[in-house]
Amino acid sequence: MAELTSLKQAVSELIRDGDSLAMEGFTHLIPSAAGHEIVRQHKTDLTLIRMTPDLIYDQLIGMGCARKMVFSWGGNPGVGSLYRFRDAIENGWPRALEIEEHSHAGMANAYVAGASNLPFAVLRGYRGSGLPQVNPRIKFIDCPFTGEKLAAVAAIRPDVAVVHAQKADRRGNVLLWGIVGVQKEAVLAAKRSIVTVEEIVDDLGAPPNAVVLPSWVISAVCAVPGGAYPSYAHGYYGRDNNFYKAWEAISRTRDGFRAWMDRHVIGTGDFAEFRRSLIKA
Amino acid sequence: MAKIDYTADEMMTIAAARLLRDRQVCFVGIGLPSAAANLARLTHAPNIVLIYESGTIGTRPDVLPLSIGDGILADTADTVVSVPEMFHYWLQSGRIDIGFLGAAQVDKYGNINTTVIGDYHQPSVRLPGAGGAPEIATSSRDILIIIRHTPRAFVEKVDFITSVGLLDATTDRRALGIPGNGPAAIITDLGILKPDPKTRELVLSSLHPEVTIDQVKKATGWPLGVVADLPMTEPPNADELRVLRDLNHRSSQSNQKAVA
Numbered sequence: 001m002a003e004l005t006s007l008k009q010a011v012s013e014l015i016r017d018g019d020s021l022a023m024e025g026f027t028h029l030i031p032s033a034a035g036h037e038i039v040r041q042h043k044t045d046l047t048l049i050r051m052t053p054d055l056i057y058d059q060l061i062g063m064g065c066a067r068k069m070v071f072s073w074g075g076n077p078g079v080g081s082l083y084r085f086r087d088a089i090e091n092g093w094p095r096a097l098e099i100e101e102h103s104h105a106g107m108a109n110a111y112v113a114g115a116s117n118l119p120f121a122v123l124r125g126y127r128g129s130g131l132p133q134v135n136p137r138i139k140f141i142d143c144p145f146t147g148e149k150l151a152a153v154a155a156i157r158p159d160v161a162v163v164h165a166q167k168a169d170r171r172g173n174v175l176l177w178g179i180v181g182v183q184k185e186a187v188l189a190a191k192r193s194i195v196t197v198e199e200i201v202d203d204l205g206a207p208p209n210a211v212v213l214p215s216w217v218i219s220a221v222c223a224v225p226g227g228a229y230p231s232y233a234h235g236y237y238g239r240d241n242n243f244y245k246a247w248e249a250i251s252r253t254r255d256g257f258r259a260w261m262d263r264h265v266i267g268t269g270d271f272a273e274f275r276r277s278l279i280k281a
Numbered sequence: 282m283a284k285i286d287y288t289a290d291e292m293m294t295i296a297a298a299r300l301l302r303d304r305q306v307c308f309v310g311i312g313l314p315s316a317a318a319n320l321a322r323l324t325h326a327p328n329i330v331l332i333y334e335s336g337t338i339g340t341r342p343d344v345l346p347l348s349i350g351d352g353i354l355a356d357t358a359d360t361v362v363s364v365p366e367m368f369h370y371w372l373q374s375g376r377i378d379i380g381f382l383g384a385a386q387v388d389k390y391g392n393i394n395t396t397v398i399g400d401y402h403q404p405s406v407r408l409p410g411a412g413g414a415p416e417i418a419t420s421s422r423d424i425l426i427i428i429r430h431t432p433r434a435f436v437e438k439v440d441f442i443t444s445v446g447l448l449d450a451t452t453d454r455r456a457l458g459i460p461g462n463g464p465a466a467i468i469t470d471l472g473i474l475k476p477d478p479k480t481r482e483l484v485l486s487s488l489h490p491e492v493t494i495d496q497v498k499k500a501t502g503w504p505l506g507v508v509a510d511l512p513m514t515e516p517p518n519a520d521e522l523r524v525l526r527d528l529n530h531r532s533s534q535s536n537q538k539a540v541a
Contacts, residue, residue, distance in 0.1 A: 026335055026364055027350025051364070052412075075409030078311060078347035082409075089407040101396075104334060105368035105416040112365045124373050127459045128392075128445025129415040134401050149458050179335045179350045182364050211363075232352055241347045241536045 002172030002195070002218035007227075008270070010194045010220035011037045015160050018067075020047040022111075022158035022190060023056060026181025027077060028234060031164040031196055032056050033227035033271035039063050040266060049158055051107050051182060055230065055247055058082040059265070061097060062257050068098040070156065072107040079244050083251045093254065101135055106153045110137075111182045113155035114189025125151040161190035164228045165213070166235060167204055168197040172215035175204045178234030180211050187213055196224040198236050224271055287517045289470035290429075291525060292489045294320060295517045297381075297427045297468040305378040306330040308417050311349045313427040314381040316528070317468075319345060323524050332371060334413040336362045345532040349412075368413070372420050375460060380421030382414055384428050386439050389482050389503045391426065391446025391464035393418065394439035401441055411443050418444035419454075423465040430469035430500045437503040447481040471497045473514065474505075482506060489514045 015021060015038060023031050035056035038046075042065075048057050049070040054077065060066050062084030074085050088097035102110065109121035122141070132138040137154040163183040165176035174195050176183060187193045195213065200223050206212050215221075226233075230243035250260045264281070268274045287295075297317035301307060303326040309318045311333070319342065322329050332338050335350035339359030346354050355361045362371070371377070385408050386394040393414060397404035418424055424446070428434055446464045448454060454463055466486070467474040473487040484506035485497055490513060498505050517525075 027348045028335075028352070028355075071410065073410050073412035074407075077349060086407045090404060101410055103411040103415040104364065104413040105373070108365040108368050123368070123416075124420065124458075124460075125416045127415075127419050127457050128442065128448055128454070129411070130396070130401070130442045131411060131415065178352070178355045179337070179361060180363050181336070181350075184363065185365060234352055234355060238352055239348065241351075244347070 002215045002221045004170070004172060004200065005220050005222055007033060007037050007196060007222040007224055010222050011041055014192045014194055014219055015043055017043055018045040019159040020049060021160050021162065022049040022156065022186045023162040024050060024181055024183045024186040025164055025228065025231065026051060026179055027239070028179040028181065028232060029164045029176060029183065029228050030054055030056060030231035031162045031227065032229055032231065033224045034162045034164070034194060034196055035059060036265045036271060036274060038065060039261065049156060051104060052077065053082060053085060055244070058084040058247075058251055059261065061085050061088050062094070062251070063261060064094040066097060068100065070100040070102070072102040072104045076244060076247060078241070079248055084257060087254065100137060101131060102138070102153065103129070103131060106138060106151065107156070108182055108185070110153045110156040111185035111189050113153070114157045115185040118155060120152045120154050122150050122152055127151070156189055158186065158190040159192065161186040161193040162196075163187060163193070164196045164233070166198050166233055168195065168200050168221045169204050170200060170202065172218055172221045173204060174213040174218060174221065175206045176211050184211060184213060187217060192219045193217070194220045194222065196222045196227045198225050198227070198233050199223065226275060227271055229275065285517065285519060285522065287522055289489070291517060291522060292514065293427065293429070293468055293470040294525060295521045296473060296487075296489065296514050297425065298324065298521070300425055300466060300468070301326050301329055301379065304328045306332065306376060307379040307381055308332045308334070308372060308377045308421055310382045310414070311346065313383050314425075316345055317427055318381055319528060320521070320525050323528065324521060332377070334364070334367060336364055336367050338362065338371065343531060344535040345528060347536050368416060372416055375420060377417070377421040378423065380417040380424045380461070382417060382424060382426050382444070384426055384434070386434055386436055387426060387428060387446070387467060388436050388439045390449055391467065391476060391483055392439050392442045392448065393426065393444040393446060394441050396441040396443045398440055414444040418446070418463070419459045419461055421461050423462050426464055426467045428467065428469055430471040430497065432500055432502050435501045447476055450481060471500060477506065484508055485511065487512050487514045490516045
């Protein structure tokens with residue numbers, strides 16, 4: 001059963017140095033607040049897993065929390081580069097970053113295999129692409145029925161998954177909707193999981209077939225209203241496209257990035273205070 | 282009739298939109314492909330089905346999304362599915378007519394690089410990577426690529442094949458078990474390139490108005506072939522330009538809105 005707890009406590013108790021960590025949310029419902037809390041608690045040597053690393057992994061990489069990243073598209077969506085990711089790859093700053101690189105289809109499949117407790121997943125993918133030559137977790141196999149050559153990707157089994165959702169009830173059942181990405185698969189593939197939510201309610205009011213994560217597959221549920229900012233929570237607030245554009249300038253230089261992180265993340269106690277610090281800036 | 286002014290980018294987007302047909306099912310990349318696909322939907326192809334890899338199927342955004350998963354794509358979609366479902370049931374299954382992609386680099390066989398400039402392990406520039414493109418490029422029936430025409434973008438051989446085009450002069454895509462036909466056209470701000478049916482090399486197949494063949498050759502990193510009797514791209518008409526400019530105007534207004 002999920003424990004209803006503070007984000008600070010959940011990160012402290014459930015994420016350990018050296019863990020493999022999947023923080024999912026495909027453009028929507030990105031667990032930004034949890035990312036900040038990991039930075040504040042100086043977690044290190046993490047293997048960061050995420051289809052679209054986005055700003056949260058740019059921040060974790062730039063703060064030196066990551067040893068390795070597993071991903072399938074590492075840009076600032078609609079804007080351009082993730083400069084802290086690029087600096088780590090191109091110059092090894094602040095430390096070298098090992099990568100394991102997929103396509104979206106391959107990585108989504110690897111999560112499905114993890115959630116299904118299978119060793120690998122099969123797809124008609126990666127044909128003609130250079131990725132299988134640089135990622136040993138992509139192989140080709142022959143279909144035992146037709147002989148067709150198909151790609152196999154090793155399952156992703158994170159130590160911890162972190163996602164953001166719209167609602168939880170008081171027992172810790174979680175409801176999410178809109179663009180749901182691979183959040184369900186990430187939680188089910190992981191050994192432990194943290195879900196931050198916009199609000200905790202008495203009754204989820206979830207219709208049949210809604211995307212519900214039952215309390216008993218989650219370790220901790222934390223109420224963090226606005227916790228997906230600058231991404232969005234469908235039905236609650238929109239994506240702050242201006243912040244994504246602003247990140248280009250904030251993250252371009254090492255000094256500028258570190259000063260921003262010191263002021264707005266390290267220098268604040270929680271996500272609410274972080275949001276207030278942006279208004280003052 | 283008075284001459285209509287337009288930019289090279291507008292010509293590119295309009296030329297690309299014209300290649301889409303009503304009722305086609307189109308898997309759309311963000312940015313330039315998304316602009317052209319929505320222009321097609323708002324002009325000659327009102328029943329085109331637009332699919333974005335974030336899981337939105339049959340979406341009809343009023344404004345162009347900045348990201349592949351903006352809320353407006355979900356709000357205006359017929360249905361929203363998970364990312365695994367998107368790639369399994371909708372793309373891999375062979376339901377997509379047109380895969381519409383952008384690229385950082387494209388080579389003379391239409392192979393796409395969005396991974397690295399330089400060596401993979403010691404890159405001079407690390408690009409964002411694959412996203413959905415490797416499987417879009419192989420599972421869609423036909424591929425359109427839209428990209429601005431520069432010598433840096435149009436190279437003889439890509440540094441890394443992220444998403445395969447027509448591979449090379451000797452290897453048939455079919456021999457690799459790739460179901461789709463591959464690149465049908467590359468639409469740029471200077472013209473349209475299509476693969477030569479014999480050599481598979483991209484050749485200049487339509488020249489945009491007021492562009493010279495020499496200009497296109499200079500912006501291409503290999504000795505570019507030109508089809509016989511090279512046609513001139515029809516310039517944008519007033520209707521196409523009005524709809525595109527309205528769409529761009531609405532989009533920039535919307536993207537500047539502060540979040541409450």
